[in-house]
Amino acid sequence: MESVPERISVQTNVLNANQQMAVANRERFANEGMLVMNLMSAPGAGKTTLLEATIKALHEQFRLAVIEGDLQTDLDAQRIQALGIRAYQITTGTTCHLDARMIARALDSFPVDDLDLLVIENVGNLICPASFDLGEGLRVVLCSVAEGPEKPKKYPVMFNKANVVLINKIDLAEASGVDLNELTTNVREVNPHATIFALSSRTGEGMSAWTNWLQQAVAGRASAAMASV
Amino acid sequence: MHEISIAESIIRIAEAKAHEQNARSIQVIKLRLGTFTTIVAESLQFAFEIARRGTLSQDARLEIEIVPMVVRCVVCKASTQPSHGVCLICEQCGFPLEIVSGEELQIEYIEVDSEKEESPWSQYRSEFQFRPTS
Numbered sequence: 466m467e468s469v470p471e472r473i474s475v476q477t478n479v480l481n482a483n484q485q486m487a488v489a490n491r492e493r494f495a496n497e498g499m500l501v502m503n504l505m506s507a508p509g510a511g512k513t514t515l516l517e518a519t520i521k522a523l524h525e526q527f528r529l530a531v532i533e534g535d536l537q538t539d540l541d542a543q544r545i546q547a548l549g550i551r552a553y554q555i556t557t558g559t560t561c562h563l564d565a566r567m568i569a570r571a572l573d574s575f576p577v578d579d580l581d582l583l584v585i586e587n588v589g590n591l592i593c594p595a596s597f598d599l600g601e602g603l604r605v606v607l608c609s610v611a612e613g614p615e616k617p618k619k620y621p622v623m624f625n626k627a628n629v630v631l632i633n634k635i636d637l638a639e640a641s642g643v644d645l646n647e648l649t650t651n652v653r654e655v656n657p658h659a660t661i662f663a664l665s666s667r668t669g670e671g672m673s674a675w676t677n678w679l680q681q682a683v684a685g686r687a688s689a690a691m692a693s694v
Numbered sequence: 695m696h697e698i699s700i701a702e703s704i705i706r707i708a709e710a711k712a713h714e715q716n717a718r719s720i721q722v723i724k725l726r727l728g729t730f731t732t733i734v735a736e737s738l739q740f741a742f743e744i745a746r747r748g749t750l751s752q753d754a755r756l757e758i759e760i761v762p763m764v765v766r767c768v769v770c771k772a773s774t775q776p777s778h779g780v781c782l783i784c785e786q787c788g789f790p791l792e793i794v795s796g797e798e799l800q801i802e803y804i805e806v807d808s809e810k811e812e813s814p815w816s817q818y819r820s821e822f823q824f825r826p827t828s
Contacts, residue, residue: 470721471808475711475801479703479725561696592732593696596799621780622732625793654781657790
């Protein structure tokens with residue numbers, strides 16, 4: 466017997482296991498004909514308030530449900546349930562992001578086969594969630610003017626991966642001393658393709674442009690699913 | 695601090711590969727890490743040292759090759775390496791840039807210690823390898 470050092474080729478992406486699970490989730494969502502939106506932001510940017518306002522605008526047009534991700538508490542799920550919308554809370558403990566397996570597990574006890582839109586509110590964090598595909602069809606990144614104009618420059622990976630960037634709390638722009646044009650330019654620099662909406666979930670300013678866009682995205686999804694039947 | 699879950703994934707993938715080859719232990723794990731990911735090499739090294747305990751990678755070295763971000767204009771095809779922040783709009787012509795590299799998070803290879811019987815074939819192979827080329 467002898468000890469032989471040996472090099473073995475691996476050529477595997479480290480996130481491969483998550484990616485495979487995300488592909489399975491994506492297939493399941495496609496088969497059920499629903500649009501799945503992964504909503505990401507820093508803590509306190511206003512994800513849940515945005516969702517509340519979006520739900521109020523759209524709940525009569527289509528069937529939707531929400532999966533909430535937080536380290537602790539089911540406070541966010543309670544806020545959504547208070548609107549009469551089904552919500553499921555994932556508490557991650559210490560994990561700073563949702564992953565595709567957590568979503569697959571949630572779906573075991575949270576049936577979503579009758580939905581037009583499933584919103585997944587990720588853990589508030591502008592770093593890690595960018596790396597973990599959940600199987601969503603729509604990636605939405607929310608930032609608020611109160612965070613300052615430089616968030617896209619500081620967290621370019623997160624903003625780069627977004628289909629839609631929502632700039633929230635524009636009613637606070639003046640008080641925060643933030644130039645909305647500068648913030649929009651900074652988003653554009655790291656993501657030339659994203660659709661950008663500036664709005665305030667609290668006052669409702671700019672909300673209808675976003676909810677109309679989302680309504681069309683859901684409708685487009687439904688007709689695409691019907692066409693594939 | 696998602697580097698811990700990344701380190702655990704690296705160890706799981708390496709271990710599965712090592713088991714396939716009946717290896718006793720893993721000595722080296724070679725990783726290509728792009729600069730346009732959310733992973734910090736130093737944090738990953740630290741997380742790896744914690745996560746490797748009690749695994750085949752217990753004594754393994756994590757070799758990280760940093761892959762710089764390279765972007766290219768979709769129109770004028772000019773390639774650049776962003777140095778001060780990331781701007782994905784071409785300075786030359788104003789069109790969007792595409793990312794050519796920098797998003798890598800890939801295990802290239804592992805080096806393992808295997809226990810193997812001496813066989814005529816292995817002897818032949820080592821002779822073959824050391825035969826001078828003329």
